[in-house]
Amino acid sequence: MIRFHNVSFSYSPAQRWVIRGANFALPPGIFCLVCGASGSGKSTLLRLINGLVPHFSGGIVEGEIDVQGVNPIQVGPQQMSRQVGFVFQDPETQFILDRVEDEIAFNLENAAIPAPQIAQRITDTLQALGILHLRQRRLESLSGGEKQKVAIATVLSLAPSVLVLDEPTSQLDGHSAEEILTLVQNLARQRKLTIVIAEHRLDRLLHFTDYLVYLPGKEQPPLAGDPRQVLLQMESVPPVVQLGKRLGVQPLPLSVAEGRQMLQNVGMDRLAHRSSFSQSWLTNRESRQAVLSLEKLRVVFGKTQALSLVSLQLYASQILCVMGSNGAGKTTLLRAILGLAPLQEGRIQLLSEDITALSTWKRSRLIGYLPQDPNALLFSETVLEELLLTLRNHALPEDAEKAGSLLEKLGLATHADRYPRDLSVGERQRVALGAILVTQPLVLLLDEPTRGLDERAKSRLSDLLRDFRDRGMAILVVTHDVEFMLNLADRLVILENGRLIADGAPAEVLLASKLPPAQILQLFPNQGFRSIDEVWQAMGEALSRMPDKNDHQALLVCHSDDNRPPLLE
């Protein structure tokens, strides 16, 4: 049992409350999801469960916390490590040794578990996670998903009764994330573990969730309880829940299966869409000149073909998304365009100029590149100085007015004098974006730009990118986030094992691929909807054509036979 009774926390007396008046109780063996915007206190709440907060971070705690009969604030995180296993966001930073077996054994040795039991515990844990074959592997040779599984194995080996995970799938592709989450759910069932997990991507988790804790931030008390009840009071929810809320359906659907049932019940499952599969770029691409042209790019790392004869054209006023599983070559493609990954073969052309032999710092004047971790781009004392530094590097005039107006556009004008690394994740990303956009590049490349962003920050990023696209910029985005892609992309290409295997309209390509589809596509596989707003609009149009316009809900519900015509042709 985990019980929070009137718990409030602040990192210092001078600062606001990060958590205010948290009251909830989690029975043993429950799967609890903690959600909320960036900076709402999710990580802090998780760290209160094992006492890392305040013992490691400092701060003021009010109220009472009880975890399996122990108060973590009194005993501290070291004592709590036997009861609470904590898995952090980035598996790379969690490892102390260099091999899987040694890493797990290290934990058990430190807990003074008798040596004969250690081997058995390692075997049992690895078997439970289905990674016994990784036992002798070096950690650096593992994939992202495998590393996260090892991180879970490391804490599970101590047989805790509570497993706390802080955004464990934020750096994984859809399949690996699904695999990890299913694994965690199975563990919860088999070992009667209480799972407390923080995530931004609710669509991946809601169907597992028994209990939901929502942190609204701004010193508002957390909402906790049955997921369907809590979701009613939340703004950012997955598409299937959003649709349920708009339709006023109770109880709310949590999974795609429940969503389909809901659509059947209200007669919306055969709703047609007038503007399905917008293909404007396909029809007129022959007549346009590509801004960026890649011809037969080949990149080899040792014995691995990271890119194999990839050819691609990127046009002005176009957002092209690149998807594929981890290790498919997506990041390598971006790095090759910038000259950071050496080409074995191929040619890169920017407008009519061959830039294959140009150095990275020269290419970066016309091709902006935002890497996965925007922190890597931040070096200066102030936000404004970041932008001016780029201009200085390129020997361009340090136009503070121009930099200021870009900051305005990025919504950072009020932060111009702040230290960039003190800002939130989304703000830091926009500073990094500003630092590369200040030279007004023709092409913008973004690598996993939604990593660690909440729904609001993602939506803001989408708006910004659409704005740049409308001003003529050619944009290439590498992402695992299908909902974000579907909402944003004009075109989608899929990479697999370094090869380009699909190129076309986003919904069409996504449905034909092996990638996990977006919820909206699972609900309406053939209608080409890309957002709930489009569904809602189509539904409104359908209703307006109905004979009795005064009883819309009744008309929607009345369909029950399979031979009924679509609501809109």
Added chain:
Amino acid sequence: MPEGHTPAHFHAWVWLTWMTTILLCVSLTRNPLYLVVVWLCVAIVHAAGGMGELAGGNAPLPFWLSLMVVPFGAIFNAFTVHVGERVIFILPGQFPLLSGKITWEAVVYGATNGLALSVILLAFWVFNRNVSIPSFLHMLPRAFHSIAIVGSIAITFVPLLQREVHQIQEAQAIRGNNLSGLRNKLALLLPLLVSSLEHAFQLAEVMTARGFLQSSVSSNQTVWRGAFLGGFGLLLGGWLSRFWGLPGWAANLLFGGAMALFVIVVLATTRKVRYTVYRSTPFRLRDALAMSGCACLLIFLLFQSFVLSAPRLAYSPYPVLRLPPFEPWVACLLLGTLSPWLMAAFQKHDSVS
């Protein structure tokens, strides 16, 4: 026996003895002939590949890379140390440090130093290749467990740091910095420092959450820390008493007291530190045999240097270059550093036949 631990491996103590012997050799002599013998022995062991727990774990260090330091040492010493009788040429002008006579003595001394560095480089590579981090940690007394962990983290941190430097260099290039010139290169330092601190913070949090040293928390830590400091105080007192010319017995008494205090603290804290050892590899006869050659050489070197104070290994090309002395029996003793390779080869032959 833990999985993955094959009987062909040598105990970590073998490699520690081997490594200590090599380091002592290199620190005691600048005789190029003896250094060449040691270099050849280390190179043979290095070329033979993994004979320890991590057999084949790391790629071998190319010989040419380790030998690069020899010409570098020679050139650097020649242009910075203008001592010796056999002048090659005189660098004219008023270049600070550089101008003056360039001598064969300085070239030979620099090359010898380079050779010593090359031996150290290869030897560390061999050690790293044959001893896993956990084995290394378990060799240390329990009292130093936390220090050993910090050491292991430092070792695993090196590749992370390299990756970080690379990432920052790329980020600079993306921002249009071509990284030419010292000022531009300095732009690497701040982000590297920030990211290293962030990483250290995250790791500390992870270790706390995992309950690191939870089983070893002692209520008398302050007492033991005080006693340890007291030991250092006595040691300092001993040195000062010699410095002030007090009777020798007084200094020896203080040194003895310090040593006794250190031993008591280490023994007492060792009992308080609770952890278990998963990979406890037994020390077998073949380990003892593989260690024997190095141990003989080690005893000889210690006896020569600290008991006899005999300059049998000493050589300096200054002030006039002459042929270094070479005693075949000393060279034979130096071949003792081949003992792990000989033992491994003997075992291999035995198992094949």
